[in-house]
Amino acid sequence: MLSAKKITKHHGDIFKCLDAVYGSIFTENVPREDDDYFYGRGLAAMMKSPKMSTNAASTCYLQMNVDGSIFINLSGIEMGQGAHTVFSQIAAEAMNIPVCKINVYKDVDTQFSPWEWQTVASMQTYRGGRAIQDACRKAVELLKYNASLVFHSDVSYVDYDGQYCIHKLTGERIPIGSLARGYSYENGLTVGIPVQTTGYYRVADLTEPDPETGMGNAAGSWTFGCQAALIRITKATGKIDILHFASAFDIGKAINPKTARGQVVGGVVQGLGATLMEKISFKEDGNIKNVNFPAYIVPRIKDIPHKQTVFLFETPNNEGPWSAKPMAEHPIVAVAPCILNAIYDAIGVEFTKLPVLPSDILVSISRKG
Helix, strand or coil: CCCCCCCCHHHCCHHHHHHHHHHHHCCCCCCCCCCCEEEEEEEEEEEECCECCCCCEEEEEEEECCCCCEEEECCCCCCCCCHHHHHHHHHHHHHCCCHHHEEEECCCCCCCCCCECCCCCCCHHHHHHHHHHHHHHHHHHHHHHHHHHHHCCCHHHEEECCCEEEECCCCCEEEHHHHEEEEECCCCCEEEEECEEEEEEECCCCCCCCCCCCCCCCECCCEEEEEEEEEEEECCCCCEEEEEEEEEEECCCCCCHHHHHHHHHHHHHHHHHHHHCCCCCECCCCCECCCCCCCCCCCCHHHCCCCEEEEEECCCCCCCHHHCCCCCCHHHCCHHHHHHHHHHHHHCCCCCCCCCCHHHHHHHHHHHC
16 A cells, blocks of 8 residues: 655755745734724745656757757747756756857757657756756766777776866866767777767656555655735725735755746736736626736736745755756745735635635625724
8 A cells, every 4th residue: 555755854844934934024013004004914835746647757869069069959848937048057067068058959849859748837947957967967978988989998087077078097188079979080080979868857756646545656846835925905995015925935956046036926926916806707698708908907017016025945855956846836826825814814804715806805894894
């Protein structure tokens, strides 16, 4: 019988996330209720595990060129999450070469592109990054092998530093570009093999849940986080303003801290839209009334939090590339309960459906007198 999955420290530090957002929001001086406004604070914690097929994997093609540059080809789709930027960074780090020498192929065609399960579940950096690491590791091994043939030595005597393959004893060195397609002597004799590799990563030990017990290992990663908010409610209109919103996530490793922070900030704003304004209205015949943006209200610049604070924590683990965890969809998960808890703190009313519109707030205030 399958046993329950045990969560340990390396899966993420939710307590550190809790302390960070609590310190940001609950230690602030909150204005007292006055003639115009109610004020409230709320907090919510979250955990998200991406469910995937048990054979889910990413694969990567790598080709080295004679100028020492690298072509990287994956089928992970760039949809605004910054995947291609991160792919370039991972390949550059793994090969120890400048990121300007990495070229990520951006078109995807099932006839020519390597197999990819799907670009879903916040898994592209996590899984695609490991595939790139695997392809780069094999490329370095091939470069060292080619150099060993030139040095007439065992490959164990060859070092690699990102620019050269170096003989450990003699100090001889060969530019990696000269080894990219095998090494050619002045007379044209060529030894070695072209440096082209395939890397892959499949999340290990996944199983479908047991139909009777529900036990099993359905996900390869767990990402923990907490969010908290300070809100202000206008008594006359029911409008909710987010004065300060704090988010903290343990993402293992921030490959690109700027894009990771942007992912959090954007996810929070999207969550606010779902929580406070994005309502679908229906006609009596079942058709949707508000089918365009003037009628279907989404957050604008004026609706974003007056202040956002983002904490990214990095607990080492054995999962993604250099410990990186999934984090794309995660910033939206706890937004709604966080805001609803703040509303309850402000006016003592518990809402159980979304969105909570200003009209709903006014009705609740009226009922409470």
